[in-house]
Structures are given as structure tokens and as C-alpha cells.
Amino acid sequence: xxxxxxxxxxxxxxxxxxxxxxxxxxxxxxxxxxxxxxxxxxxxxxxxxxxxxxxxxxxxxxxxxxxxxxxxxxxxxxxxxxxxxxxxxxxxxxxxxxxxxxxxxxxxxxxxxxxxxxxxxxxxxxxxxxxxxxxxxxxxxxxxxxxxxxxxxxxxxxxxxxxxxxxxxxxxxxxxxxxxxxxxxxxxxxxxxxxxxxxxxxxxxxxxxxxxxxxxxxxxxxxxxxxxxxxxxxxxxxxxxxxxxxxxxxxxxxxxxxxxxxxxxxxxxxxxxxxxxxxxxxxxxxxxxxxxxxxxxxxxxxxxxxxxxxxxxxxxxxxxxxxxxxxxxxxxxxxxxxxxxxxxxxxxxxxxxxxxxxxxxxxxxxxxxxxxxxxxxxx
Ligand SMILES: *[C@@H]1O[C@H](CO)[C@@H](O)[C@H](O)[C@H]1NC(C)=O
Ligand SMILES: *[C@@H]1O[C@H](CO)[C@@H](O)[C@H](O)[C@H]1NC(C)=O
Numbered sequence: 001x002x003x004x005x006x007x008x009x010x011x012x013x014x015x016x017x018x019x020x021x022x023x024x025x026x027x028x029x030x031x032x033x034x035x036x037x038x039x040x041x042x043x044x045x046x047x048x049x050x051x052x053x054x055x056x057x058x059x060x061x062x063x064x065x066x067x068x069x070x071x072x073x074x075x076x077x078x079x080x081x082x083x084x085x086x087x088x089x090x091x092x093x094x095x096x097x098x099x100x101x102x103x104x105x106x107x108x109x110x111x112x113x114x115x116x117x118x119x120x121x122x123x124x125x126x127x128x129x130x131x132x133x134x135x136x137x138x139x140x141x142x143x144x145x146x147x148x149x150x151x152x153x154x155x156x157x158x159x160x161x162x163x164x165x166x167x168x169x170x171x172x173x174x175x176x177x178x179x180x181x182x183x184x185x186x187x188x189x190x191x192x193x194x195x196x197x198x199x200x201x202x203x204x205x206x207x208x209x210x211x212x213x214x215x216x217x218x219x220x221x222x223x224x225x226x227x228x229x230x231x232x233x234x235x236x237x238x239x240x241x242x243x244x245x246x247x248x249x250x251x252x253x254x255x256x257x258x259x260x261x262x263x264x265x266x267x268x269x270x271x272x273x274x275x276x277x278x279x280x281x282x283x284x285x286x287x288x289x290x291x292x293x294x295x296x297x298x299x300x301x302x303x304x305x306x307x308x309x310x311x312x313x314x315x316x317x318x319x320x321x322x323x324x325x326x327x328x329x330x331x332x333x334x335x336x337x338x339x340x341x342x343x344x345x346x347x348x349x350x351x352x353x354x355x356x357x358x359x360x361x362x363x364x365x366x367x368x369x370x371x372x373x374x375x376x377x378x379x
Pocket of ligand 1: 128131
């Protein structure tokens with residue numbers, strides 16, 4: 001499965017990571033909710049990487065509450081994921097395929113084609129979902145029909161992600177991690193593998209690649225002021241620069257990292273409900289912040305990869321060799337029954353991990369151990 005010629009943008013935009021790190025810091029320091037933060041070099045490209053756990057600094061009153069208050073180890077229950085798969089003009093077929101490759105009746109899915117996609121493309125997606133036997137029966141695929149305008153490098157991207165999170169929280173309380181993907185992303189492992197690999201994990205873990213070493217980004221990303229026309233225009237145009245520049249914040253610290261994260265339910269709740277004012281403050285700060293994922297080479301052991309064109313032959317290879325997925329069908333899992341396979345939902349509390357699952361699990365467990373030792377903290 002190596003060198004499938006995929007390009008990935010594993011470097012996260014400054015924006016979301018800083019948001020996340022700040023949120024995590026606050027949650028673990030002040031809210032006493034998240035006991036640890038893990039950093040993965042990219043969940044997706046990774047599993048061999050660094051994780052981090054928030055340091056409990058002495059001096060915080062809340063740290064007393066936190067002391068030794070790690071949640072009990074999770075039982076062997078199989079988790080559930082909540083996915084956002086988003087696309088734009090011309091992404092219908094890609095999105096449809098990715099959705100099929102990712103589908104599992106345990107999970108929740110929100111799909112979104114942004115306002116740039118023509119109305120008939122969005123209508124086609126809506127009617128496909130509505131008309132789909134399994135989707136309509138299980139009811140776990142939801143399309144945001146009131147589409148948002150999304151500018152790739154702008155804050156409307158963050159707003160759209162938060163919108164999807166809010167919908168996922170509203171539709172179901174019953175999920176453990178949020179994963180956002182684009183229509184040109186594709187899984188390299190089956191959902192059974194992924195569910196298995198995450199089942200022994202503490203549900204409060206977040207997988208966020210991050211660093212506070214901003215390097216050139218301090219000057220080129222953090223200080224320029226941008227305007228995102230997606231905030232007030234109904235047609236798409238790129239972000240533009242405004243003057244003068246601003247200084248680096250002193251009220252909070254900026255982090256940079258990859259745009260691909262796996263976020264815990266409790267953390268997403270904190271970001272969306274924002275009982276502390278920090279999420280809103282940061283969102284406003286980021287309204288003028290350019291975020292741009294930079295390319296990085298693919299690494300092995302990835303759970304997801306990108307960036308694929310429609311009907312990319314590499315996808316056929318992934319379907320055949322890694323997912324065992326037949327064209328137009330779902331990635332097979334233990335839930336599949338009926339004829340043809342996966343045309344009916346069997347027992348979705350059963351999973352059948354494949355050959356790669358054990359390795360994936362060990363890698364994730366190693367990350368969790370590192371985090372518990374307090375390595376690679378968000379600081
Ligand atoms: C809905 O499904 C039926 C049967 O599965 C099919 O014949 C029809 O073309 C579908 N309609 C749309 C809009 O996809
Ligand atoms: C996930 O959401 C963040 C925040 O909106 C965004 O910056 C990032 O690009 C998204 N990732 C994908 C794969 O869409």
C-alpha cells in the first residue's frame with residue numbers, strides 16, 4: 001500500500017489548531033473536563049507520532065480537582081465516529097464515493113456541498129441520500145441543505161466546520177469522535193479497523209498535530225490581516241489582504257498544525273456551546289486570519305489519504321487492495337448482510353477487524369501512553 005502517489009496536506013492551518021489547543025488548554029486547566037490532549041503527527045497520516053497531554057500547572061485552583069481525576073478506562077464498547085465530508089462545485093461524485101467508502105451504520109455523517117456548487121448538484125445529492133435504501137433506513141446520513149459559502153483559506157471554513165459540529169451534536173449525543181474530511185480525501189482502512197483501533201481508547205483523547213514553533217508563519221500567517229468575502233458575498237472569491245498588519249496576540253498563544261484532526265465529543269461540545277467565552281473570542285480573532293494547509297509527503301500507516309481526483313485509478317487500487325470494496329457498494333464490514341453484500345444492515349455492534357487493525361491499535365495505544373507520560377504537550 002505504500003507509495004500510492006498521494007499528496008497530502010498534513011500541515012494544519014494555524015487557525016484551527018490554535019483554536020483547538022487553546023480550547024484544550026482551557027478545558028483541561030479550567031474546566032476540568034479534558035484530562036489530556038494528545039498530539040498525533042497526523043492522525044491520518046500517522047499513527048506513529050507524538051502525542052501530548054496537557055500539563056497540569058501548579059497554581060491553577062482547578063488543578064486540585066484535576067489531580068488524579070483521569071476518567072476510568074473505557075470498557076470494550078465499540079465507539080462511534082461523527083464525520084463531516086464537505087465538497088464544492090463538481091465534487092458530487094467524489095463525495096458520494098468517499099461517503100460509501102467511509103460508511104458504517106454505527107457512525108453519524110454530515111455532508112455539505114458549499115454554495116458554489118450549483119443547485120442541481122446539491123439537489124442531486126439530497127435526492128440520492130433520501131432515495132438510498134440504507135441511508136433512509138438507518139437515518140445516519142444528513143445533508144446540510146442550506147449550504148454555506150466556504151472560502152478555502154478563510155474563517156468561513158471554520159464556521160462551516162462548527163456548523164456541522166453543531167448539527168452532529170443536535171442529531172445525536174451518541175458519538176465519540178469528530179472527523180472532518182473533504183470530498184477528495186479517502187480512507188485507507190475499513191471502518192471496522194478504525195472502530196476496533198479506537199475502542200480501547202480513553203474517549204477524551206483528541207488527536208491534533210500541533211506546535212507552537214510558528215517559524216515563518218508568525219510573519220506570513222499570523223500578522224497579515226485578511227478579509228474573507230465568504231462572510232458577506234454569495235459568490236466565491238478568494239480572501240484578500242487588508243492593512244495595516246497586526247501584532248501577535250499576547251492574551252493567548254498561537255499554535256500551528258495539520259488540518260486533519262480527531263476531536264473528542266466533549267471538546268467539540270465545548271467549542272460549539274462555548275460556556276466559556278474563549279471559543280467566541282478566538283473565532284473573532286480568526287476572522288482576519290489566513291489559514292493554509294501546506295503540503296507534506298504522505299507517510300505510511302495512514303488511516304486516510306488525499307488528495308484524489310474524481311475516478312482516480314489509485315482509488316480503485318485502494319478499494320480493491322485495502323478496503324475490499326466493490327464499485328458503488330460500501331466498504332464491507334461485519335454489519336453487512338443481504339445479497340448483494342451490504343444491501344441490508346445486520347448487527348452493527350459487531351466488527352470484524354482486518355489484518356491492519358491490530359497494528360493500528362498498537363500505534364494508537366503507544367500514542368496514548370506517551371500522552372499519559374506527559375510528553376509533547378500543548379504548551
Ligand atoms: C430512487 O431509487 C429508485 C430505485 O432504487 C430508482 O429507480 C430511482 O431512479 C432513484 N431516484 C433517484 C432520484 O435517484
Ligand atoms: C477541518 O476543519 C478545519 C476547520 O474548519 C479546516 O481548517 C480543515 O481544512 C478541515 N479539514 C478538512 C479535511 O476539510
